[in-house]
Amino acid sequence: MSRALAFLTRRRGHGGRWHWTDVVTWVWLLGGTVLMFGPALWLVASSFKGPAQLAEFPPTLLPYAQIAVPVAGHDAPLPLYEVTGPDGTTRQLAEIRRIGTNAQMVDPAEPGTRLDVDIAARRPVREVGLALDNYVRPLVANDFLRFLWNSVFVTVTATLITLLTNSMAAFALSKYRFRGRDAVMLLIVATLMVPLSVILVPLYSVVNATGLVDTLWGVILPTVATPTGVFLLRQYMLTIPDELLEAARMDHASEWQIYWRIVLPLAAPALAVLAIFSVVWRWNDFLWPLIVLSRRETYTLQVGLNTYAGELNVQWHYILAMTVVTMIPVVLVFVFLQRFITTGIAGAGIK
Amino acid sequence: MAARLPGLGAVVAAPLVLLARAVDPPLRWWQRVAGQGGMAAVFLLPNLAIFGVFVLVPLALNLVYSTTAGTGILLGGRSFVGAAQYARLLECGDYLDALTCREDMFWTATANTFVFVVFQVTTMVAVATITALILNREIRGRGFFRAVFFFPVLLSPVVVGLIWRWILQRQGLLNLIMVSLGLDPEVWLNDRTYAFAATIGVSVWAHMGFYTLILLAGLQAIPKDLYEAAEMDGTPPARVFRRITLPLLGPNLAVVLVLALIRGVQIFDEVYVLTGGGPGTSTLYLTQYIYEVGFASVLRNPGLAAAASILMGLVLVVLTLCQLRLSRRGAARDAK
Incomplete structure (x- = not known):
């Protein structure tokens, strides 16, 4: 164990030993790199998030976009949600419209039957995606x-x-x-x-x-x-x-x-x-x-x-x-x- | 250091080349008539004309504005009031309490600017010196790290202000860090103390790279053999720093200090975007006061703004003279 540590911390010059100033140097430099570039990178990452995602707390690091699926009988693709049923099973449903605290949803596989779902029982299905519309x-x-x-x-x-x-x-x-x-x-x-x-x-x-x-x-x-x-x-x-x-x-x-x-x-x-x-x-x-x-x-x-x-x-x-x-x-x-x-x-x- | 920017350069240059050819015959005639002195005038004219109109005339006019009253910007509609604007700025019941002053906003802005400059410049010089000392060590990737610290210097103040407003907002990155450390989130820019600290932190973040570069250049100008001699004598590093590095870096440190002071007194852009001077007046600094009195507020008073800017200008002139003296002394030392 101590051998491994010695190998990891070995460096050239100064007899191969780490002086405390070396530790300070690298902490300062690496911390500085995060502090100097971090804010700008966070800005760039945030700039690709949609308005709904920007309002979330805690924020995610990467931009995500909700998946939308085409459903027969609807012109535009519908947003996809994962719905937890009363028996604890989950299934993926697309939302047609929202009415108050309920949402009218449909299974993309069987577009004929409409389901009424409490919005508390569903989560949007998302993948990493860029909101280029911004x-x-x-x-x-x-x-x-x-x-x-x-x-x-x-x-x-x-x-x-x-x-x-x-x-x-x-x-x-x-x-x-x-x-x-x-x-x-x-x-x-x-x-x-x-x-x-x-x-x-x-x-x-x-x-x-x-x-x-x-x-x-x-x-x-x-x-x-x-x-x-x-x-x-x-x-x-x-x-x-x-x-x-x-x-x-x-x-x-x-x-x-x-x-x-x-x-x-x-x-x-x-x-x-x-x-x-x-x-x-x-x-x-x-x-x-x-x-x-x-x-x-x-x-x-x-x-x-x-x-x-x-x-x-x-x-x-x-x-x-x-x-x-x-x-x-x-x-x-x-x-x-x-x-x-x-x-x-x-x-x-x-x- | 020579580098050509091909392509774009050629496109931009083409009409300029034509222009240069076109002005040659008349200038040749003028050269015959007026001689070399006349040509010197021709070469100086564009720059000096712009200088004159946009720097020298405004300088003189500033005095005129500061001694007149009225809300209009046209001189014709303004009346002479002597030193009344200055008196209004400087009249105070108790000079330690801004609220007893006639122009309480001016005193608030002055006090804020003073505290800001003290903390910002101290932090700036300390951070820049440490960074320069670290970058002066023999480390891998020095060029890369030097660039890292320089990056925010190039960003526009508006971008800097917006980046940090986004990080410090209610659902921002800083609160994410606070929550993940088990601390309570905070609406940073709504709190007077935090907002004030934020303006200091953000301006140090944005500008420290500039001062680091000047200090690093100073460190690299210190002869290596001094350090080698010290090493051979077995001098402890703390002593080397106190006896060699600090005295030889002194002139650069002084220049950096004065430059940081000059720029600190004029702070505006990034703070204006970050906090807008708020909450309340907790981050209202002098330049914003001048801007708001002269241009933005409903009751515009260009005369008062001019008087305030002249008072600020006097402070800057003193600081600039210090800087010129220091850099001349530095130049004299280098020449020896």
Whole structure:
């Protein structure tokens, strides 16, 4: 027995013995994994459950759906129940309709005879199954397809504008010497200190004055001139040797061509990092869209979700499914591009 | 680090390439007329224009709004009242009891935010430091575990709020765990204390991965030979931690602390979705107060909201200056 235990706990290094810190490490890491992924997995599992199953307590781990069987003489398949008879025997019956505390049921094998059953004496017959309707209905019947499109539009447009304007500014700030350059840099440092939550009222008034309230452009424009982006790109462009630019000037390249054909392609790694950050930022934006957008057609996914989740009678089966949809792009970034973000944070401390 | 995103990138880029070609001739003409300085202006213009309109103008306007009264957002319909909005915010019978203040909601929100920040930042820094220390050990699957703790950082605050609302609800996962442990289930978000604790826990859950990464980068920058020398001298691990790890991680810890403070003061999104500030006003924080006074409540008062946001902004400016000083000191140390 003690031999087996020794084998199980044997590890390399440290003379093959477990130190208490190793135990703490693995408890922390495995506990952390459950705590970090668990809630999101629980959300995904719940999102495939029908409304009746969501109202159950205790909840099941996996989504189940009630089996429905076709019965001769009925157009739609009927839900199947397991009925316990007065003598203790059980049989499977399909429900035709429910009347008060009784249900009119039928044996699928002999569709001719109808039986009257107390609903306390029956249990639904279920199998693991997905309530895909949770996903289809909000997208088709409610406005979530619209919200999804709005979010995609905001994210893509804002990211493109961010990349263009930030890289242009970064190019001027890293490759030109001109009067007032330091002042411009200082201005950009200063704007780092101005979080959105501090200028909500006047920003709304500016957006109102430019006629952008209730439009997606009102969401996009105030967010695109990110000082972090300018910083990140400028630091990277400083590493591009000036000789390359001089050589191009010798060949009569215009300054715009130098920016577009030489500096931008060379700054691709930094642009990729900024693009990934920008996509996550803009997709996740909530407070500003919440303020600017008041017409339902203009809602982004985040605002739409909040609105539906704030109703008195929350339709959780739809909300959960749409939360999963909202999570998808970010999970994709996590799976495929996570290392760009982690190097960005570890290297430059941006978020 | 260089990676191309083929396919999609090309499709998006095609119209941009055309655009870039189209703007070249006029810009070439401008370059001849205005020289290189003129070109610098052209490159800076789009970004600075957007900065100016959507950051600098609002900054100046904020002062104007905070000194005027009225329910409308248009400046024309507002009257100058001097420092009355500030006076209204700061007037209190007894500064230790929010209910005696004229603007009791502001003081409730301020007190809540203060307690929240104290507990949240302490927990955040502690948890992130422990996690970073553990991830810095030689363990199998380190990359995987680093990613695990980072996962919630990417989730949108709305998603975070809804995930936890679903777990903490009456028939949720937490109550399932409580019942299976033989404890009584609880409607967590209807209880003032639990709801407050939930906002702390959820925001730590959502953001700790970010701070862990910064601290981990700091730990990995500590030279390995220091540890090897300590090991050869037979220094006990606790002493190694106190004498080597902690002092060398110090600047990173300070930056993380200030960053967490700055973000903690502004907490809004996930709390708004999770509790909506309730039950009652138990999780009402400053940003939500500003949002509700300025935009959401029936009796809108943009002037009051602007004054409150300026007061919050002052706190943030102080914290940001601390951060800049700390990171500059860190940079100076790295350069040596």
